[in-house]
Amino acid sequence: MITLKEALRKSREELDRLRLEIEEKARESNLNAYIDFSKSGDGVPILIKDNIQVKDWTITSGSKILQGYIAPYNATVIENLKANGLSPFGRANMDEFAMGSTTESSYYGVTKNPYGEDRVAGGSSGGSASAVAGGIAICALGSDTGGSIRQPASYCGCVGMKPTYGRVSRYGLASYASSLDQIGPITQNVEDSAILYDIISSYDPKDSTSSNLELIPTAKNLNPDRKLKIAVIDNYIREASSDVQNTYKIAIEALKSEGHTIIHKEMTNTKYDIASYYIIATAEATTNLARYDGIRYGSRVEGDNLQETYLNSRNQFGDEVKRRILLGNFVLSSGFYDAYYLKAQKVRHIIRDEFNKIFKEADLILSPVAPTVAPKIGSFKDPLEMYKSDMFTISINLAGLPAISLPISRDSEGMPIGLQLIGNLFSEQTLFDGAMSLERAVNYI
Amino acid sequence: MFETVIGLEVHVQLNTKTKLFCSCPTSFAEHQNINTCPTCLALPGALPVVNREAVIKAMRFGYAVNATVNHISNFDRKSYFYPDSPSAYQITQLYRAVVQNGELFIDLDNGTKKRIGITQAHLEADAGKNIHDGDISKVDLNRAGTPLMEIVSEPDMRSASEAVAYLKKLHSTVRYLDISDANMQEGSFRCDVNVSIRPKGQKEFGTRVEIKNINSFKFVASAINYEVQRQIEAYEDGIYKDEVIQETRLWDTDRGVTKSMRGKEEAADYRYFPDPDLRPLVVTDEMIEEAKKMPELPDAKVKRYIEELKIKRVDALIICSDKELAQFFEEMLSRGASAKTSVNWLTTELLGRLNKSGYSIIDSPVSGKKLGELVSKIDSGAINGKGAKDILDVLMEEDRDIDELIESMGLAQISDDRAILEIIDNILSKNQDKVEEYRGGKVKLIGFFVGQVMKASRGSANPQKVNQLLRERLK
Ligand SMILES: [Zn+2]
Numbered sequence: 049m050i051t052l053k054e055a056l057r058k059s060r061e062e063l064d065r066l067r068l069e070i071e072e073k074a075r076e077s078n079l080n081a082y083i084d085f086s087k088s089g090d091g092v093p094i095l096i097k098d099n100i101q102v103k104d105w106t107i108t109s110g111s112k113i114l115q116g117y118i119a120p121y122n123a124t125v126i127e128n129l130k131a132n133g134l135s136p137f138g139r140a141n142m143d144e145f146a147m148g149s150t151t152e153s154s155y156y157g158v159t160k161n162p163y164g165e166d167r168v169a170g171g172s173s174g175g176s177a178s179a180v181a182g183g184i185a186i187c188a189l190g191s192d193t194g195g196s197i198r199q200p201a202s203y204c205g206c207v208g209m210k211p212t213y214g215r216v217s218r219y220g221l222a223s224y225a226s227s228l229d230q231i232g233p234i235t236q237n238v239e240d241s242a243i244l245y246d247i248i249s250s251y252d253p254k255d256s257t258s259s260n261l262e263l264i265p266t267a268k269n270l271n272p273d274r275k276l277k278i279a280v281i282d283n284y285i286r287e288a289s290s291d292v293q294n295t296y297k298i299a300i301e302a303l304k305s306e307g308h309t310i311i312h313k314e315m316t317n318t319k320y321d322i323a324s325y326y327i328i329a330t331a332e333a334t335t336n337l338a339r340y341d342g343i344r345y346g347s348r349v350e351g352d353n354l355q356e357t358y359l360n361s362r363n364q365f366g367d368e369v370k371r372r373i374l375l376g377n378f379v380l381s382s383g384f385y386d387a388y389y390l391k392a393q394k395v396r397h398i399i400r401d402e403f404n405k406i407f408k409e410a411d412l413i414l415s416p417v418a419p420t421v422a423p424k425i426g427s428f429k430d431p432l433e434m435y436k437s438d439m440f441t442i443s444i445n446l447a448g449l450p451a452i453s454l455p456i457s458r459d460s461e462g463m464p465i466g467l468q469l470i471g472n473l474f475s476e477q478t479l480f481d482g483a484m485s486l487e488r489a490v491n492y493i
Numbered sequence: 494m495f496e497t498v499i500g501l502e503v504h505v506q507l508n509t510k511t512k513l514f515c516s517c518p519t520s521f522a523e524h525q526n527i528n529t530c531p532t533c534l535a536l537p538g539a540l541p542v543v544n545r546e547a548v549i550k551a552m553r554f555g556y557a558v559n560a561t562v563n564h565i566s567n568f569d570r571k572s573y574f575y576p577d578s579p580s581a582y583q584i585t586q587l588y589r590a591v592v593q594n595g596e597l598f599i600d601l602d603n604g605t606k607k608r609i610g611i612t613q614a615h616l617e618a619d620a621g622k623n624i625h626d627g628d629i630s631k632v633d634l635n636r637a638g639t640p641l642m643e644i645v646s647e648p649d650m651r652s653a654s655e656a657v658a659y660l661k662k663l664h665s666t667v668r669y670l671d672i673s674d675a676n677m678q679e680g681s682f683r684c685d686v687n688v689s690i691r692p693k694g695q696k697e698f699g700t701r702v703e704i705k706n707i708n709s710f711k712f713v714a715s716a717i718n719y720e721v722q723r724q725i726e727a728y729e730d731g732i733y734k735d736e737v738i739q740e741t742r743l744w745d746t747d748r749g750v751t752k753s754m755r756g757k758e759e760a761a762d763y764r765y766f767p768d769p770d771l772r773p774l775v776v777t778d779e780m781i782e783e784a785k786k787m788p789e790l791p792d793a794k795v796k797r798y799i800e801e802l803k804i805k806r807v808d809a810l811i812i813c814s815d816k817e818l819a820q821f822f823e824e825m826l827s828r829g830a831s832a833k834t835s836v837n838w839l840t841t842e843l844l845g846r847l848n849k850s851g852y853s854i855i856d857s858p859v860s861g862k863k864l865g866e867l868v869s870k871i872d873s874g875a876i877n878g879k880g881a882k883d884i885l886d887v888l889m890e891e892d893r894d895i896d897e898l899i900e901s902m903g904l905a906q907i908s909d910d911r912a913i914l915e916i917i918d919n920i921l922s923k924n925q926d927k928v929e930e931y932r933g934g935k936v937k938l939i940g941f942f943v944g945q946v947m948k949a950s951r952g953s954a955n956p957q958k959v960n961q962l963l964r965e966r967l968k
Contacts, residue, residue, distance in 0.1 A: 101538045109537065121531050123538060222537035226769035255540050256771050332769050335570050338581030339535040343632065354630075358574060380572075380764035389766055 049183045052240040055092040056133065067093050067137060074138065074184040079160045081169070081179035083108075083139040089130055093137030094244075095179050095188035099146060100231065101220040102126050102136045109222045110142040110154040110172075113340045113364040115347045123220020124255070125189060125231050125248045132247045140188055141175030144366045145337060146196055146224040148172050149434050150423070153368040158425055161204055163463055167422040170200030176234045177204040181464075187235040187244055191221055193228045194325055195417070195441025198453035201234055202466030203422035205455040205492070207483075208234045209241045212474050213448035214259035216245075217252030223336040225329035226257070228445040238454060238487045242267040242480045249476075259474070266477045272484035278303055278469075279313045279410035284440060287318065289420045291459040299414060299456050299467050302489035308482070313406050313413075318439040321399060324392035325442040326435060327379045331389055334376025337369065371431060400447045403472075412482045413470040416440045417453045421463035440468070450476050452483045455492045464492075494693045495728070497721050499656045499686060500648035500701075503663060504641050505673045506619065506681035507550050513618045513640035514541030514584060525624075525633040533638035535579035540770050543568075547640040548774065550672040551591050551616050552784035554642065557670055558611055560595030562784070564776045568616075568768045573761060576632050577621035585643075587765045590615035591774065597646075597666065598792065599658040600810055609659050610647030617641050642672075648687065648698065653717040657710050660684060661814060665791050668816045677708050688717055690724045699724070700733075703741045704751050716744040720751050794819060802832040811840060817854045824861025830868035838868050842882065846889055859888045866895055874955050880904035908955040913946070913962055916954065920945045921966060931967055939963065 050058075050066075058066065070093060074082050083098055086105045096102055099109040101119040103126075108114035126136055143153040151159040151174030159174040161167035162182035169178035173190030177200035180188050190197040192210035201208025210232045221231055233244035246267050251260040285296050300310055342348030342361030349360035365373070379388035406413060418437055428434040444451045451470040458464055469486065471479035512519055515532035522528045531539035555562040567589045570582040595611035621637035623630050644663065650656045664682060667673045675682040684707055689699035702724070704716050720742070727736035742751040789797070791813045798809035812822050818839070825835045843864055847857055867884060870876050876884070876899055884898050899905050907913055920942060921928055931938045939960075946959045 099537070107537065114537070117537070119538075120536070121539075218538075219540050220538040223770070254542060256542050257769075331766055335572055335580075335582050335764075335766075338572060338574070339537075339579060341574065341576075341581060343576050344534060344579060345536070354576065377764060380766050382762045382764070385764075385766070 049186060049236065051236055052092065052187045052243050055186050056243070058092070060090065063090065063092060070137070070184060070186075074179070077182060077184050078165060079162060079169070079178045079182050079184070080157055081141055081159050081175040081182060081184065083141050083156050083175070085138050087135070087137055088126075089135035091130070091133040091135035093186060094129055094134050095138050095140045095176055095185040096126070096136045097173055097176050097188070097190050098139045098142050099191060099222040099224075100125060100189055101222070105136075105139065107139070107222070108155070109146070110144045110156060111340075111365065111369070112155045113342070113346050113361065115155075117346045121220065124217035124250065124252045126220065128248050128250055134247065138185070140173065140179060140190070143172035143174070143196075144369050145222070145333070146172040146191055146193055146229075147333070147368050147372050149195070149199060149437055150425075150428060151175065152425065152428075153366050155366070160425070161422045161463075163205060164422070164461070166424055167463065168203065168425050170203035170418075170422060172196040172200075173208070173234060174200045177201045177206055177208060180204070180234050180236060181206040187233060187240055189231055189248070190234045191224075191229055191231050192445065193224050193230075193329060194438050194445050197232045197234060198417050198441055198451060198466075198468050199438070201453045202417035202455070202468075203464065205458075205464030205466070206234060206236055207238055207241045207452065207454045208232065209245060209452040209479075210444065210450060211245060211249060211476060212259070212450040213445075214257055215249045215263075215450070215474070215476070217250060217255045217258050219252055219254040223332070225332040226336065227332060228325075228329060230445075238452070238480060238484045239267065239270060241452065241483075242270055245476060245480075261474055264477065266480050269477060270484055271481050272306075272488055274478075274481045274485070275307045275309070276411040276478065276482050276485075277309045277311060277409065278482065279311050279406050279413045281315050281413065281415055282312050283314045284318065284415055287419060287439065288416045291421060292416050292419060292465055295457045295465040295467060296414070296416060298490065299486060303414070303486060306485045306489045308485070311410055313410070315402055315406075315443075316398065318443070320395050321443040321446065322435055322439055324395035324399075325438070325446060326375065327388050327392035328396065328446070330372045330376035331380050332376070334373045334380070337365075337373060340365075368431065396446045399443050403443075403447045403449060403470075407472040411471075411475075411478050415468050415470060417466050417468045421459050421461075421465055444468075444470055449473060450479050452479055454483055454487055456486075456490050457492065495690045495721075495725050496693050496695075497651055497653075497717070498648045498689045498691065498698055499650035499652075499717060501646045501650070501656060501659060501687070502685040503644045503646075503660070504683040505644060505667050505675060507547050507640040507642055508671070508673050509544055509546045509550065509640055511544055511546070512638035513544050513547050513616065514638055517638065519639050522635045525631070526635060528635045529637070533579065534634060535581075541584060541768075543771065543774060544640060545780070547616060548591065548776070549780055549784045550670075551614060551642050552776065552780065553670055553787055554614055554644075554667065554672060555592035555595060556785055557666055557787060557790055558595035558597055560592045560611060560614070562776065562781070563589060563591055563593060565589070566591040566774045568771045568774065569765045570768045571763045571765055573763060575620070576630065577623050577634070577637065579621070579634060579637055583618055583620070584768055584771070585617035586615035588767070591776075597659060597662055599655060599662050601655075601658070604806070607655065609649045612645045612647055614642050614644045617643060648689075653714040653721075656686065656717055657714050660710060660713060662791070665814050665816060669788055669790055671788070677710070680708070683708075684713060686713060686717060688720045688724070690721060690728065700737045700739055702737065702739070702751075704744055705741055706743045712744060712746060715749060716751060719749065723751070798832075804832055804836055808836045808840065812836070815854065821854055821857070821861040821864075825865030825868060828862050828865030828869055829872075830865040831872050834868050834872055835865065838864060838871075838881075842885060846885065850889065858890075858892070859885065863888060863892070863895070870895065870899070874906060874908045875899070876904050876906050877952070877955065879952060880906065903951070903953065905953060906955050907950055907953050908958055910958070910962065913950070913954050913958055914966070916946050916949050917942075917959070917962055917966055920949060928967065939967075942967070
């Protein structure tokens with residue numbers, strides 16, 4: 049598949065042909081990455097995760113409860129795409145309401161990994177990553193609340209980037225956890241990632257959490273020759289599988305060969321990240337999802353009275369969503385608020401402080417994305433086991449930092465292994481520079 | 494003996510152009526669900542943005558009641574399922590409201606003032622409306638997201654009349670500030686009452702009962718009086734613990750009783766937490782400057798009327814209780830009418846006539862300027878009171894030129910000494926016997942002479958002048 053950089057140089061006729069080719073190829077594919085082939089405009093086709101609103105499209109967040117819902121407006125990122133000659137093309141599969149790490153919770157069924165169809169593509173932006181890595185999309189938009197862009201990119205062998213919280217407008221992104229959600233690009237390489245990031249990032253008065261700090265384009269300023277100080281978190285890597293540990297060593301050598309300085313750091317045990325993440329995310333999610341009641345839109349299942357209609361309609365949520373709604377209600381309920389929610393907020397501050405300390409010395413941090421390669425479909429029997437697989441990604445969301453996952457190597461079965469670089473707040477340029485240098489040094493194929 | 498303890502929660506609908514978290518208009522809509530957008534419909538992905546105008550209006554209220562206006566406040570989510578609440582949570586301010594620790598002074602009947610504490614005033618979004626139509630219920634979200642300011646008082650009131658005085662003062666304050674239409678019938682000024690009783694001398698509060706659904710000042714008093722009586726009776730009958738529980742009761746206007754809504758809201762756990770879609774609300778210096786621009790408030794006006802215009806305190810309180818009334822009064826003065834005469838002509842003559850014909854001061858057919866002009870004619874002696882009343886009656890029906898009316902109705906008052914003396918001399922010469930009697934000591938006959946002179950002038954002579962000149966002639 050051609051890159052975004054190449055596609056942006058194509059003529060209108062060439063793009064028309066390209067869209068037909070992509071659609072034909074995607075329809076033949078077994079990956080189940082696309083939910084449908086909705087179109088809007090005629091620029092460079094960009095695959096859109098099913099939780100980003102595109103006017104006149106059916107947008108369902110991978111859920112049964114939103115079947116039939118047609119979005120009446122464009123998300124700000126969609127407006128930004130269109131203003132730059134790109135066009136939303138196809139809806140990407142995802143875990144229901146972005147809750148999951150495998151796309152197995154999607155109403156549309158699981159998305160498969162292009163490197164092994166018995167493997168998951170990851171989640172929640174599994175459709176986006178699988179399509180880009182599987183050669184049936186030039187690039188895609190995903191959303192990342194606790195690793196939902198970076199983890200599937202790592203599983204599928206493509207590049208996934210989560211911008212600094214507030215850099216990309218959330219207006220039009222169906223909220224999962226408002227203080228953690230961020231839309232980002234999933235691409236074939238680092239340069240495309242920077243190009244797409246430049247296009248979608250903007251200050252948006254419609255999003256109160258949007259940042260109005262000056263935006264400087266990153267793609268045209270890319271410089272892989274910058275020499276950076278990169279921190280490695282020694283206690284983190286011990287929690288990863290041996291394949292991931294080996295990959296980590298490869299990356300460190302590659303970074304050294306590029307002339308970067310490696311410094312060693314430790315961070316608080318990831319179990320605190322996981323606990324506070326699942327309290328904050330579910331507290332926010334339980335209220336964000338309360339609007340889906342079948343009264344005004346979406347799929348309603350009538351009952352004999354209002355209470356029953358509520359229960360029947362909301363019973364359309366899948367198990368993982370129900371589990372998180374229950375958890376969120378529990379941690380917010382009277383008498384538990386201080387013990388859970390408030391404490392989790394305190395942990396969040398501690399995590400921020402820890403990162404701040406490291407960024408006083410380092411430009412970037414190198415970290416695993418997931419503890420293993422993509423697991424087999426159906427292999428997560430226990431939700432806690434799945435939650436644990438987020439251990440390397442969620443602290444970045446809690447701290448609001450930008451991070452990029454890129455493929456480094458493969459395991460003995462050929463499954464891709466990615467690592468992530470983490471930047472300080474609003475240091476996307478440094479992040480892309482470092483990622484481009486690492487990409488060049490490891491030369492992943 | 495028992496003491497009544499009352500606290501009030503008042504919801505004031507702010508008169509902003511747009512809703513609290515979106516740019517939908519708050520104005521009247523021809524049809525249901527017209528004034529809506531993705532945000533106030535709670536569509537997937539839509540986000541709230543705080544309306545600056547609403548914040549400024551809340552701040553202005555804060556400054557008006559000597560409150561702390563917090564430079565940083567927060568919005569919280571309050572969760573509950575109801576069809577007229579599209580997001581199934583209300584955005585409100587629980588943990589840190591924009592306005593805290595204020596006060597309002599009420600005027601008691603004995604002429605003293607009492608301080609009522611205001612715990613806080615916070616911003617929150619209104620819900621939509623459910624319309625029940627036979628078997629089905631419809632939802633109208635035109636009102637959803639309209640800004641409300643909830644003003645929570647301290648439990649500082651000790652009687653229904655104090656509660657009503659506080660409400661009226663609050664009502665006139667928000668009207669003066671022009672931050673709300675504050676119409677109780679239309680629901681832009683809603684009041685919930687918390688009532689408890691305790692034996693006199695007891696420090697601890699009794700069990701607090703909340704009464705909702707009261708839509709007039711009169712019913713506030715009735716509801717409190719009923720509820721206090723109910724609680725006292727329960728206490729005296731020894732069933733206070735069973736009968737008086739912490740609950741919400743509804744005021745039943747038709748039957749004049751409060752009714753328990755037991756079971757309806759008791760299990761509610763609102764699961765408050767900070768709204769992650771909104772950053773803390775930070776107040777800027779420009780906003781403070783804008784919020785501090787405020788008109789003369791009732792207390793200051795009353796003081797000025799008493800001290801500068803030398804108006805009686807009761808009159809000043811009546812006129813200043815209503816922003817429009819005070820405005821009307823000041824328009825009268827602007828036409829040169831004297832304050833003293835204006836008070837009487839406004840509060841007795843005009844308001845009496847308006848009442849009778851079902852008008853309020855806002856839609857009075859006679860303007861403040863017109864009435865002021867009329868009153869200045871009385872002040873100068875150009876017409877007398879009776880003539881002015883006749884003119885006012887005409888003005889109530891149609892807007893006419895006052896000078897023309899005086900002439901066509903023959904109401905010009907004779908204040909000219911010579912003309913009056915001519916009539917007096919004529920009357921005295923016709924009644925020589927009575928003149929003798931008067932001079933002999935029967936001074937009560939002055940009334941007879943005045944009556945005769947007025948009659949002869951067909952009421953157009955200035956009575957004071959007649960009196961004065963008669964006494965001189967009869968010496
Ligand atoms: Zn709206």
